[in-house]
Amino acid sequence: MIRVLAVARNTVREVVRERIVLVLAIFGAALVAASQVLSPLAMGEGKKVVTDFGLAGSSLLATLLAVFLGSSLLHKELDRRTIYAVMAKPIRRAEFLVGKFLGLWTTTGFLLAGMTLTVLAVLTVVHGETPWILFGSLLLTVMELGIVTAFVIFFSSFTTPGLTAFFTVSVIVTGNFAEQILYFGGHGDSPVLAGMTNALYWIVPHFATFNARGMVTHGIAVPPERIAFAVTYSLLYMGALLTVAGAIFERKDFR
Amino acid sequence: MTQIRARVAALAPFLVAVALLAGGDLLDAVGKARFQSGGADELLYYPSGLMVRQAALGYETAAADVAWLRGIQYYGEHRLTDQKFDLIGHVMDIVADLDPAFIQPYIFGGFVLAQEMKQPERGLLLLERGRVANPENWDLVFEAGFLHYVCRHDYATASRYFTWASRLPGHPEYAERFAAFASQKAGNRGMAILLWKRVLATGNKYMQEVARRELKRLGEEEQR
Numbered sequence: 158m159i160r161v162l163a164v165a166r167n168t169v170r171e172v173v174r175e176r177i178v179l180v181l182a183i184f185g186a187a188l189v190a191a192s193q194v195l196s197p198l199a200m201g202e203g204k205k206v207v208t209d210f211g212l213a214g215s216s217l218l219a220t221l222l223a224v225f226l227g228s229s230l231l232h233k234e235l236d237r238r239t240i241y242a243v244m245a246k247p248i249r250r251a252e253f254l255v256g257k258f259l260g261l262w263t264t265t266g267f268l269l270a271g272m273t274l275t276v277l278a279v280l281t282v283v284h285g286e287t288p289w290i291l292f293g294s295l296l297l298t299v300m301e302l303g304i305v306t307a308f309v310i311f312f313s314s315f316t317t318p319g320l321t322a323f324f325t326v327s328v329i330v331t332g333n334f335a336e337q338i339l340y341f342g343g344h345g346d347s348p349v350l351a352g353m354t355n356a357l358y359w360i361v362p363h364f365a366t367f368n369a370r371g372m373v374t375h376g377i378a379v380p381p382e383r384i385a386f387a388v389t390y391s392l393l394y395m396g397a398l399l400t401v402a403g404a405i406f407e408r409k410d411f412r
Numbered sequence: 413m414t415q416i417r418a419r420v421a422a423l424a425p426f427l428v429a430v431a432l433l434a435g436g437d438l439l440d441a442v443g444k445a446r447f448q449s450g451g452a453d454e455l456l457y458y459p460s461g462l463m464v465r466q467a468a469l470g471y472e473t474a475a476a477d478v479a480w481l482r483g484i485q486y487y488g489e490h491r492l493t494d495q496k497f498d499l500i501g502h503v504m505d506i507v508a509d510l511d512p513a514f515i516q517p518y519i520f521g522g523f524v525l526a527q528e529m530k531q532p533e534r535g536l537l538l539l540e541r542g543r544v545a546n547p548e549n550w551d552l553v554f555e556a557g558f559l560h561y562v563c564r565h566d567y568a569t570a571s572r573y574f575t576w577a578s579r580l581p582g583h584p585e586y587a588e589r590f591a592a593f594a595s596q597k598a599g600n601r602g603m604a605i606l607l608w609k610r611v612l613a614t615g616n617k618y619m620q621e622v623a624r625r626e627l628k629r630l631g632e633e634e635q636r
Binding site (some may be wrong): 178195198199200201202205206209210211212213214216219262276330333334337359360363364365368370371374375380383384386387389390391393394396397400401403 | 466480513518
């Protein structure tokens, strides 16, 4: 565990070096500007617009950062040959991979939390309300981000950064269509297609499980039971992905 | 023997992964029945909004805001030019597809359709759609009563809606007052003035402008 955390700590430093704090500053400035511009146009719905755009923007930015920063993380280690120095130490490859995952997830998770706090601050200052229930949605989005990060690590364990980003974005899109895939497959004439779509449904992550943005925007708190379900689901899913990624990485030829 | 052991060892992570995935899926299936309202069947009922909703990739409420802002812009543009708002119902339908709990589009869309386009039936239909999606919302029921009163001059139905609104949670005190007035003063101009004055208190400047115009008209009628 100490070895994993050491890798995670280094990964956090490496990602932070990419000046991602700038993203937070830009996001904050954009949100304040948007709230000033859009609130008067929204005909009394300014608070809703700021909340929606704030939550959607923070989730989208954190996801994109996880995909694009994460897809080159492992590749850089191989490219610069720093991985040989790490592997010379008493650490298993799978541990190294989990460390990378934890480092990336922690960084993007904190960034997401920072952006959510910015949304809260803007709502408090501009609209005079502090909807603490946004933290329920934040927690679910952090868990969703964990699955996305696990996919990034999984794909980068066997393919190039470009393909890692492409495959992960494809998974994000498919995961958001999961319910529709199941529905349309089940309502067709072909039992083969129905079987295939059913299988695809059970494999892809069900991202709708983590989407409580609409709920909190309308003032409804996310029930703790739902949070518990989503957290457990995402931990199981991440576990599955990292197990396979670790197995692949153990067999990877670094030459 | 060593070969078999190696194969089992190689397969083990995948079996663990399948077990974890199955556990997650099972949990999700149980959770879905509890937490997710409305499914793909409901979406198919509104084919025009279905594509937009799917393309939103989980950001439906933000997409609804974009559609709402576009709808307001559309209304504002046509209000200054040809006074034709043919697409307002369609835009508000899309907003409702994307975010069924967003109340203002039903109210504003219903108001424009009934008052500005002189199509109260369409306006009431939009409000009814909102009411079905938000059965506990007093505002939508009250607004339906308002349209019945000022647009359709159906005072008995208006009275029923006001009474209904006054029984829903979170209703303001004036809902009860209107419920009482509507049955006693059916067709009364004073009642219409009070109803229009209520619109002045909304945060929608376009609705406020129409209310001012109507109040002016009612005032002139009273003087004659």
